[in-house]
Amino acid sequence: MICPRCDTDKVELLVKSPVGNVWEMYICKTCTYTWRSTETPDKTDPKIYNKKFKINPDAIDKMLVIPPIAPLKV
Amino acid sequence: MNTMIQRLPWRLFLVARGRAQTSSNKLFPKETFPMTAAGTNVIPNTPDTIKVPQAYMDLREFLAVLEAEGQLVRIKDEVDPEEIGAAGRASANLKNGPAVLFEKVRGYKNPVVTNVHGSWANHALMMGMDKDTPTKEQFLELSRRWDMYPVPPTRVLDAPFKKNIVTKDINIFDIISLYRINTYDSGCFLSKACIVSADPEDPKSYGKHNLGTYRMQIKGKDKLGIQALPFHDIGNQLAKAEALNEKVPIAICLGCDPITTFMASTPIRYDQNEYDYVGALNNGVPMQITKAPTLDLDVPAGCEICIEGYIEPRVRECEGPFGEFPGSYSGARLQAVVQITSISYRDNPIFENLYLGIPWSEIDYLMALNTSVPLYKMLKDTFPEVQAVNAMYTHGIGVIVSTKVRFGGFGKAVAMRLLTTPHGMSYNKIIIIVDEFVDPFNLEQVMWAMTTRVDPDKDVTIIKNCPGMPLDPSSNPPGMHNKLIIDATTPKAPEIVSRETELLTPPAGTAKWEEIIAKLVKQARN
Numbered sequence: 200m201i202c203p204r205c206d207t208d209k210v211e212l213l214v215k216s217p218v219g220n221v222w223e224m225y226i227c228k229t230c231t232y233t234w235r236s237t238e239t240p241d242k243t244d245p246k247i248y249n250k251k252f253k254i255n256p257d258a259i260d261k262m263l264v265i266p267p268i269a270p271l272k273v
Numbered sequence: 274m275n276t277m278i279q280r281l282p283w284r285l286f287l288v289a290r291g292r293a294q295t296s297s298n299k300l301f302p303k304e305t306f307p308m309t310a311a312g313t314n315v316i317p318n319t320p321d322t323i324k325v326p327q328a329y330m331d332l333r334e335f336l337a338v339l340e341a342e343g344q345l346v347r348i349k350d351e352v353d354p355e356e357i358g359a360a361g362r363a364s365a366n367l368k369n370g371p372a373v374l375f376e377k378v379r380g381y382k383n384p385v386v387t388n389v390h391g392s393w394a395n396h397a398l399m400m401g402m403d404k405d406t407p408t409k410e411q412f413l414e415l416s417r418r419w420d421m422y423p424v425p426p427t428r429v430l431d432a433p434f435k436k437n438i439v440t441k442d443i444n445i446f447d448i449i450s451l452y453r454i455n456t457y458d459s460g461c462f463l464s465k466a467c468i469v470s471a472d473p474e475d476p477k478s479y480g481k482h483n484l485g486t487y488r489m490q491i492k493g494k495d496k497l498g499i500q501a502l503p504f505h506d507i508g509n510q511l512a513k514a515e516a517l518n519e520k521v522p523i524a525i526c527l528g529c530d531p532i533t534t535f536m537a538s539t540p541i542r543y544d545q546n547e548y549d550y551v552g553a554l555n556n557g558v559p560m561q562i563t564k565a566p567t568l569d570l571d572v573p574a575g576c577e578i579c580i581e582g583y584i585e586p587r588v589r590e591c592e593g594p595f596g597e598f599p600g601s602y603s604g605a606r607l608q609a610v611v612q613i614t615s616i617s618y619r620d621n622p623i624f625e626n627l628y629l630g631i632p633w634s635e636i637d638y639l640m641a642l643n644t645s646v647p648l649y650k651m652l653k654d655t656f657p658e659v660q661a662v663n664a665m666y667t668h669g670i671g672v673i674v675s676t677k678v679r680f681g682g683f684g685k686a687v688a689m690r691l692l693t694t695p696h697g698m699s700y701n702k703i704i705i706i707v708d709e710f711v712d713p714f715n716l717e718q719v720m721w722a723m724t725t726r727v728d729p730d731k732d733v734t735i736i737k738n739c740p741g742m743p744l745d746p747s748s749n750p751p752g753m754h755n756k757l758i759i760d761a762t763t764p765k766a767p768e769i770v771s772r773e774t775e776l777l778t779p780p781a782g783t784a785k786w787e788e789i790i791a792k793l794v795k796q797a798r799n
Contacts, residue, residue: 204459214382214446214494224446226460230605231591233460234453237379238355241286245275252457252594254605259591263751264607264742266503268587269516 202227203234205250205256230254304605328401328555330529332435332528332573332625335399336372336386342404344371344395345386351377354452361387361454361628365635369394369404374623377773381450385624390531391635396642399531401556408642409714412661415554423544424552426562432574438566443495448578448616449624451491455596459605462595463489463497464636465627467537469524469570470507473514482571483507484547486537486639489525489611490592495669497525497611498592499584502743503752506543510567511584511609520583523611524565528625529579533560539643540696548573566617577622582613597744598640599667601630604751632667641665644696648672651694656687663713669700670745673713681768684760685734692739692756699740705759710776722761734758 202209204223209228216222234252240247329335339345348360352375364370369392375385390396394404397411400418445451466489472481485505491499501508507521514521529537532554536547548571548637553561561574568581592608629636641664648669649662666672676687684706691697691704692770707713707722727733734757741754748754764770 204393214444217382217444217447218380221380226493229591231459231490231498235354235514237353238453242453249457252602259605259607262591262605264589266501266508266511266609268589269512270303271518272516 201227201245202230202232203253204232204242205230205254205259206245207256219256229256230259275458328532328558328560329399329530330561331530332386332389332577335389335531336374336623339389339395339484340370342394343399344369344392344398344404346371346373346629347740348373348375349377351379353379354381354450355476357385357387357452357626358454358628361391361626361635362630364388365391365628365630365633368392371395375450375541378450378452381446383448383450383624384624385450385452385626386528387626387628388627388635389627390535390638391627396638399535400554406623409661409712412642412645412663412714415642416649418554419550419646419650420557421553421557423549424555424557426548426552426571427559428571429561429563429574432561432563432576433619434565434574434576434579434622435563436616436619438615440567440615443613443616445494445580445613445616448618448622451624452626454563454628455602455630457602458595459490459591459593460581463491463492463525463626464629465527465534465625465639466535467526467529467573467576468499468507468730469526469565469572470510470521471570473517473519473521476569478544480544480546482546483510483543483549483779484533484537486534488595488597490595492590492610495582497582497613499569499609499611500592500595501609504740509543512797514584514784515586518586520586522568522570522583523581524568525568525580525582526572526576526578527580528623530560530575533573533575534625535639535643538639540647542695546792567615577625578616578791581617582611583624585610585612596630598629598632598636599670599742600747601746605742628680637665637667640668641747644669644700648691648694648697648701651697652687652690654772655690658683658709659687661713662708664701665714666740667745670742671703671705672697672701673705673707673719675709675711675713676762677709678762678765681765683757683765684762688734688758688760689736692736699754700742701756702745702754703757706762708762708791711761719761723759726761726763727759732758 202210207229212223213224213226222235224235226233234243354635360373364373372389373387397406468485475481488500492498501511511521532551536551562571563570563574572579588610589607590610593605594602597603627635645662648664652659660675663673688704688706698738700789711718711722736756739754739756741748741752743751
């Protein structure tokens with residue numbers, strides 16, 4: 200399975216619906232995106248996912264850090 | 274007797290509560306846990322003994338009142354989880370939109386409620402006022418109660434949420450019916466959690482305990498992301514802990530009584546405890562707190578769900594985007610991570626969450642008058658000439674202040690004081706100062722003041738390179754603002770007064786004719 204947002208294949212089953220067997224939720228271990236199997240394709244299909252919200256996996260390490268990590272006190 | 278209190282429509286409130294308490298609805302059972310007093314409480318700091326109704330001790334009491342007042346609707350049919358965000362948007366689009374309770378969410382065990390605070394009617398009912406109370410009257414009443422601070426909480430040992438606890442094989446989805454709020458949110462979010470934390474350098478300090486609302490992304494069955502901005506109290510606490518490479522213990526409380534949730538998004542001083550303000554805003558009735566089941570933190574006893582855990586020190590992970598209160602998506606950032614260690618909850622816990630989008634939506638009611646009043650108090654402390662503050666626009670990014678003007682430049686000085694308050698420093702960006710005879714909550718009057726009092730050459734000031742609110746998409750770089758002051762007050766000496774301005778006054782008999790015309794209109798419509 201491919202992450203709809205960052206197109207990597209590090210996807211895991213996060214949870215099955217607690218009642219019945221009506222949906223599964225998946226999580227991308229690269230970008231932390233989660234989606235439910237019963238959501239619409241604009242949230243689940245890598246080909247349709249809005250390009251403005253796509254994430255380049257190589258850019259994640261360069262994202263703004265909030266809040267900045269304070270220097271360790273010696 | 275205090276005239277403001279005499280004017281309050283308590284009778285209506287008591288009637289509503291009476292109906293609520295006799296409700297046979299199984300979602301709102303009257304649970305037996307210790308209350309501060311039976312039926313009524315006495316405000317200790319008013320000149321006369323005034324009896325007021327018991328404040329809401331939990332969310333369920335408030336939901337019952339909302340339903341009795343026609344301000345809560347139930348969706349009995351099963352819905353897909355993602356329908357809930359749409360319903361939150363839809364209800365906020367309606368004039369005086371109700372809270373919406375979803376009894377069955379597909380694949381989940383428990384109900385969800387949204388838009389609980391999402392109208393002026395619900396806001397008034399939260400304070401025990403008539404649901405038709407105008408906004409400015411709600412501001413004045415909130416301002417009056419603000420001065421009752423501090424009203425310390427009552428400590429209780431037991432609480433309904435302590436009935437069930439999970440500490441192993443935690444699966445948040447088993448307890449909470451989680452859903453994506455807006456289309457391009459990076460996942461499911463808690464948008465209305467009351468998060469309790471302590472100062473890592475002074476953990477026993479009651480005053481420095483913090484209750485705040487920060488967005489939380491669901492990242493696993495027992496893992497969350499948290500947005501802790503540097504100017505937030507939790508950001509301050511996280512910085513102290515990370516300097517020592519220590520965890521920050523937190524308790525995430527969902528479905529609290531409405532004033533507690535309201536206070537969690539109210540800016541106050543770092544060394545003030547929000548619980549002391551809840552009692553004040555409850556008109557002098559103390560709230561109830563209890564120890565969290567596994568951590569040394571005080572939490573609201575009435576909450577539906579209490580998630581305990583800690584913020585991992587010196588760890589950041591991809592979080593967001595999330596549809597935020599300025600009406601646009603935040604970017605994806607590297608943000609802090611929370612490990613969950615326990616979840617305690619009532620039977621059939623109700624998950625309370627809010628929709629946020631282009632204003633106005635529920636979140637705007639949760640950061641309107643509770644942003645206005647503290648800014649008003651801080652200004653009033655140094656400038657008693659200030660009459661009212663309307664900071665209802667995107668958490669105070671836009672603010673209107675009405676003030677008496679003692680001398681030339683006075684309006685600008687008031688604006689600059691606003692920019693040195695703890696909340697104003699980062700949030701306030703566009704500040705409009707109007708005369709004391711202009712109602713800052715009446716935007717037609719504010720526009721009149723701007724169109725007839727402002728000389729753009731001397732009354733408009735830009736202050737560059739100030740602290741800003743990073744979620745404001747115009748903040749550049751994120752976290753920095755240029756500030757705009759528009760002084761729409763009438764010029765006074767020694768400022769050059771080019772010509773005297775005499776205001777129009779209503780002709781004699783206007784009030785009488787208002788009554789006559791209103792009566793005729795009513796007759797014509799009947």
